[in-house]
Amino acid sequence: MLRSSSSISRLPLDFLAYKYFADLNNSKLAVQQSLALIGFINPSRRLCDSLTSEFSFPYDLISSINTCFSVLACKKIHAQVIKTLNYRDGFIGDRLVSLYTKLDHLQYAQNLFDEMPDKDLVSWNSLISGFSKKGELINCLNALYRMRLEMGLGPNEVTLICILSACTDTGAFLEGVYIHGIAVKTGLINETKLVNSLINIYGKFGCLDLARLLFSTMQEPSLVSWNSIILVFVENGVSDEAVRMFNMMKRVGVNPDQATIVTLLQGCGDIGIINLAETMHGYILRAGLDENIAITTSMLSLYSKSGKLDSSKMLFEGMKDPDRIAWTAMIGGYSMHGRGKEAIKYFDLMVKRGLKPDHVTFTHLLSACSHSGLLIEGKRYFDTMSSVYGVEPKLDHYSCMVDLFGRSSCLKEAHDLIKKMPMEPNHGVWGALLNACRISNNVELGKEVAEKLFILNPYDQRNYVMLSNIYSAAGHYNDALKIKSLMKKRGVVRTVGCSFIEHRNKIHRFVVGDRSHQETHGFYLKLDELIKKIEVVGYKPMTKLVLHDVNEDVKVEMIKEHSEKLAIAFGLLVTEEGVPLVITKNLRICGDCHSMAKFVSLTEAREIIIRDVKRFHHFANGLCSCGDYW
DNA sequence: AGGCGTCCAA
Numbered sequence: 238m239l240r241s242s243s244s245i246s247r248l249p250l251d252f253l254a255y256k257y258f259a260d261l262n263n264s265k266l267a268v269q270q271s272l273a274l275i276g277f278i279n280p281s282r283r284l285c286d287s288l289t290s291e292f293s294f295p296y297d298l299i300s301s302i303n304t305c306f307s308v309l310a311c312k313k314i315h316a317q318v319i320k321t322l323n324y325r326d327g328f329i330g331d332r333l334v335s336l337y338t339k340l341d342h343l344q345y346a347q348n349l350f351d352e353m354p355d356k357d358l359v360s361w362n363s364l365i366s367g368f369s370k371k372g373e374l375i376n377c378l379n380a381l382y383r384m385r386l387e388m389g390l391g392p393n394e395v396t397l398i399c400i401l402s403a404c405t406d407t408g409a410f411l412e413g414v415y416i417h418g419i420a421v422k423t424g425l426i427n428e429t430k431l432v433n434s435l436i437n438i439y440g441k442f443g444c445l446d447l448a449r450l451l452f453s454t455m456q457e458p459s460l461v462s463w464n465s466i467i468l469v470f471v472e473n474g475v476s477d478e479a480v481r482m483f484n485m486m487k488r489v490g491v492n493p494d495q496a497t498i499v500t501l502l503q504g505c506g507d508i509g510i511i512n513l514a515e516t517m518h519g520y521i522l523r524a525g526l527d528e529n530i531a532i533t534t535s536m537l538s539l540y541s542k543s544g545k546l547d548s549s550k551m552l553f554e555g556m557k558d559p560d561r562i563a564w565t566a567m568i569g570g571y572s573m574h575g576r577g578k579e580a581i582k583y584f585d586l587m588v589k590r591g592l593k594p595d596h597v598t599f600t601h602l603l604s605a606c607s608h609s610g611l612l613i614e615g616k617r618y619f620d621t622m623s624s625v626y627g628v629e630p631k632l633d634h635y636s637c638m639v640d641l642f643g644r645s646s647c648l649k650e651a652h653d654l655i656k657k658m659p660m661e662p663n664h665g666v667w668g669a670l671l672n673a674c675r676i677s678n679n680v681e682l683g684k685e686v687a688e689k690l691f692i693l694n695p696y697d698q699r700n701y702v703m704l705s706n707i708y709s710a711a712g713h714y715n716d717a718l719k720i721k722s723l724m725k726k727r728g729v730v731r732t733v734g735c736s737f738i739e740h741r742n743k744i745h746r747f748v749v750g751d752r753s754h755q756e757t758h759g760f761y762l763k764l765d766e767l768i769k770k771i772e773v774v775g776y777k778p779m780t781k782l783v784l785h786d787v788n789e790d791v792k793v794e795m796i797k798e799h800s801e802k803l804a805i806a807f808g809l810l811v812t813e814e815g816v817p818l819v820i821t822k823n824l825r826i827c828g829d830c831h832s833m834a835k836f837v838s839l840t841e842a843r844e845i846i847i848r849d850v851k852r853f854h855h856f857a858n859g860l861c862s863c864g865d866y867w
Numbered sequence: 868a869g870g871c872g873t874c875c876a877a
Contacts, residue, residue: 328868329869330869332869335869357869358870366870367870394871396871397871398870402871430872431871432872434871434872436872436873437872437873459873462873465872466873468873495874495875496874497873498874499874499875500874531874533875535874535875560875598876600877
């Protein structure tokens with residue numbers, strides 16, 4: 238993998254011109270000609286004149302570099318450096334290397350770097366850092382190799398930190414481990430910041446034990462170390478461990494900061510962490526952090542994830558000066574709850590206030606359109622996002638659009654959009670199309686798409702289940718069975734659907750046909766009673782959804798014991814009249830359970846809120862907030 | 868004097 242020369246291609250003419258003129262002399266003309274030849278500048282009259290008058294080297298140059306936001310300005314400074322032929326003054330060469338990469342000009346950075354005399358470790362780090370920020374891992378490793386080969390230089394902790402960050406960004410686990418090895422060999426493993434990066438990367442790849450081990454070997458973990466290990470646990474869904482670390486850090490006298498709080502708030506949505514939100518809220522108030530915009534935004538987002546959209550809205554309205562992220566969070570909240578019209582309203586309002594939406598804002602906006610079936614609006618925003626708002630559509634946006642077309646039964650449009658994509662579609666895009674095939678009952682295309690997905694993500698059970706459902710719905714039970722055995726053969730495990738409901742500070746968990754709960758007898762009776770009652774007002778079991786080729790009575794029985802229904806029956810059994818039921822489902826809600834919840838909300842006069850893996854469903858008076866569109 | 872770690876929306 239390591240090669241001795243840079244994999245950045247260079248244009249020989251540019252290079253020669255640069256070298257020739259830079260070495261030749263430092264006359265004004267030579268500088269201009271060299272810069273023009275290598276395409277660094279367009280030597281307008283004004284620029285030429287400004288070269289002599291604008292800077293007096295080096296201190297003005299250094300201060301100008303800090304306020305330099307355009308490539309042209311950077312090139313002007315560079316021109317001045319070429320003219321005076323002094324890269325070391327004020328470390329101007331290193332600064333320029335960083336600057337060029339920040340401005341997305343890796344090639345210029347590399348050219349400049351190669352021309353610099355007297356490179357030291359920090360110069361190499363500047364280059365590696367630049368590559369790392371652009372996700373150029375190969376170039377990072379290449380530079381690491383070259384610095385030893387050409388100058389006998391070994392890395393320091395900064396070098397390794399930069400490379401690790403590139404490993405994390407590109408999903409390069411083995412390379413990360415390789416860097417860990419170098420850290421151990423060079424003795425750099427005692428550097429706190431480096432260990433923080435290692436903890437981070439192990440967490441990102443789900444190696445909780447390694448992350449924990451690294452943390453426990455630290456002599457003196459910093460605030461960031463604590464934040465990193467807490468993040469590892471939250472990201473991997475073990476927020477109770479995160480809470481333990483939080484308490485421990487306070488005990489040893491490390492003061493939590495904004496990052497700690499924001500991270501833990503993220504974990505508050507996890508199942509089983511009932512009191513964490515209250516704990517955090519108390520802490521935020523005591524620490525006087527309730528005005529902090531990042532923390533408020535996290536709270537806002539947490540509320541909408543917990544089904545309390547009104548609270549999100551209140552928090553948002555109380556914000557002094559909501560930024561793009563806060564607005565985006567609000568749009569995301571409306572999207573998740575299927576309130577597309579309001580999402581659009583907030584988007585338009587945000588633009589009116591002069592805030593610039595980014596690609597995340599558009600992801601939420603488009604998914605809001607998709608969740609509410611707003612085909613025309615979605616198309617309009619998608620078509621104008623680049624021209625009017627300057628945001629280029631990415632993979633996520635294409636997924637949303639495929640989803641939107643698919644749910645609106647425009648399978649052909651969905652497929653055509655994919656064919657027109659300027660980049661290679663990923664599993665998200667194909668997955669949306671597979672779901673579209675399910676909605677349109679298109680077995681042929683579904684099979685084709687699923688084959689692609691099986692290659693892209695052979696261990697993702699959702700694709701197998703989806704295809705098997707498509708077959709079953711069309712009555713092709715044999716094909717459905719074949720998919721099941723294929724899963725078995727490949728060792729793909731189907732996720733068991735389960736529903737959760739919170740009651741008296743306890744999480745009650747149900748799977749299909751569950752009889753392990755101590756209230757089993759009670760809520761099964763309740764369930765029978767409910768079914769009888771709703772059948773009178775028109776409920777009919779959707780037995781078509783049962784995938785097995787069994788007779789009708791068995792199908793009715795199978796569908797009746799779905800986890801959602803058990804949770805609803807349990808909830809009605811143990812709560813007071815009029816208390817809304819809040820249920821969480823780990824997969825998408827089943828169509829029959831959706832219908833059942835609608836009827837129950839009517840006959841029992843109860844609000845039922847079900848959060849599934851995709852979005853929220855608010856059932857009341859026999860209707861659902863999603864308008865049966867999900 | 869220059870290069871570096873965690874965190875809010877997906």
